Amino acid sequence: MSNQLFDAIDYLEKEKGIDKDVLMEALEAALISAYKKNFKSATNVRVDIDEESATMHVLSRKTIVEEVENSLEEISLGEAREIDPNYELEDVIEVEVTPKDFGRIAAQAAKQVVTQRLREAERGVIFSEYIDREEDIMTGIISRRDSRFVYVNLGKIEAKLAESEQMPTENYYVHDRLKVFVNKVENTGKGPQIYISRSHPGLLKRLFEMEVPEIYDGTVEIKSVAREAGDRSKISVHAENPEIDAVGSCVGQKGQRIQVIVDELKGEKIDVVEWSEDPIVYVSNALSPSKVVDVLVDEEDKATTVIVPDYQLSLAIGKRGQNARLAAKLTGWKIDIKSESQAREEGLLMDDDEEESDDDSYFDDNEDLF
Incomplete structure (x- = not known):
């Protein structure tokens, strides 16, 4: 093997955070698998990798017997004593069985391992970046759509907006910018999957947090949200300080703040009501x-x-x-x-x-x- 492989392994450890020992174990397993597949070997082999000399050796464990019946697993006493005169019957020795053209096969196996681990590392980075965005709003660009999904490019990943999470009153066109609520982020066998929504009540809550400074800084608290996406929503708010008008803060001067949110939700009607611990007052307001x-x-x-x-x-x-x-x-x-x-x-x-x-x-x- 060339030094390029070990340089690549060092790069993955330093730049991608992949543990070198883990990578070497994966490489060894891949080389063993490649050897067994190409040379129909028994299961008792291992690969010895020498980083300093950039070489590798395939070693087979064999039992010393008087008469060899299975050459893949056994070796005669005479052959064994040619290696070391001290060997006896029933001893187990390691014999080098590295094929002459194994270098080509090893290079292919090494490339597959490095590529796979690099892909896994990139998936890990993407997952780590997006897991922090759960229950938050992200802005993406619609890249394509089909009968079931609208595909939204969120930068390093494409998320699916399912039909059940779309707003019935909204049209989705390729290249349009779209704010979406991140429901959940999962790390699956196919890589990170991001579930997004335009109909989730959390989208309305986050929009108010973005548009109303008093909510963002905690002066005004959102108590509850009820939403029928694209048609009408209700949101209850409360301020501990009686001098602060919680509803007025959300609506804004001449309705400017709430109008921004209504425009984002394509005309969805929004009722902002004062929360109260008294059910008579709260239900009346609602x-x-x-x-x-x-x-x-x-x-x-x-x-x-x-x-x-x-x-x-x-x-x-x-x-x-x-x-x-x-x-x-x-x-x-x-x-x-x-x-x-x-x-x-x-x-x-x-x-x-x-x-x-x-x-x-x-x-x-x-x-x-x-």
Whole structure:
């Protein structure tokens, strides 16, 4: 073998971080495999590699016997004593069996090992670089598409945007720049695989973190996100400092901040609401833009009955139940919406006259106190 091979091994160790001993073991295994394949050898061989002389020797372990029946595994006592007179029957010796043209085969095997290890090292570098980008936003360029995937070039790797992760209202064209949410990064047998999304709620959360400094620095906290990609989303925010307007910070002056996010999501409607630990307040806020008359809370079942003005019922429920559905996802509470008239019929809400009558009866029953 030439010195070039050992130079390549030294390079891989220094520049790619591949342990030299690991590489030499892999090379030895490849040479043994190549020898067995090309010369139909038994399994009892090893390769001795001498770095200083840049040479190698194939050695076969053989047992000393009186009569040789298998020349691949046995050697006669006479032949053994020609090597060393002290050998006896049943001793095991190593005999050099390096073929004359083994250099060519060895070079091919060495090239395969080096190429494979280099590829593995590059995959390792790519994996290490992208694993830190999990649950983050990356910007790529659409390189191609087919019936199932949109392929996005993220620099050193091409990621697949599956149909289930695409926004139904969005068109994808080759060479377009695209912001994607990195769901997961895996190191597979075929190399690193990156799973990306345009519909994940995490994309909306990260966009707000990028666009709103108060969220980035922790002054305003995103509490929850509910999203139906391409159509409508709700996000709840909170600031510990009562002097800070959490919702206003996200919306921005004249709606500039949120408009940037809406544009990125191709017109997706976004409701930003104030989070509250009080479920009555939180659920009322979550049903924005509808007005709420009252919220009845069932702590045990984590359920609420929300009463809204008759004329606001359809708005509170939303098209195909979307507003109520998103509010329930956002808050984590079950939400049953009823109109005022329906609530009165079911005895959940009293008329104003009934309330006044109750107040009058209190004064009548207690007139001696006044």
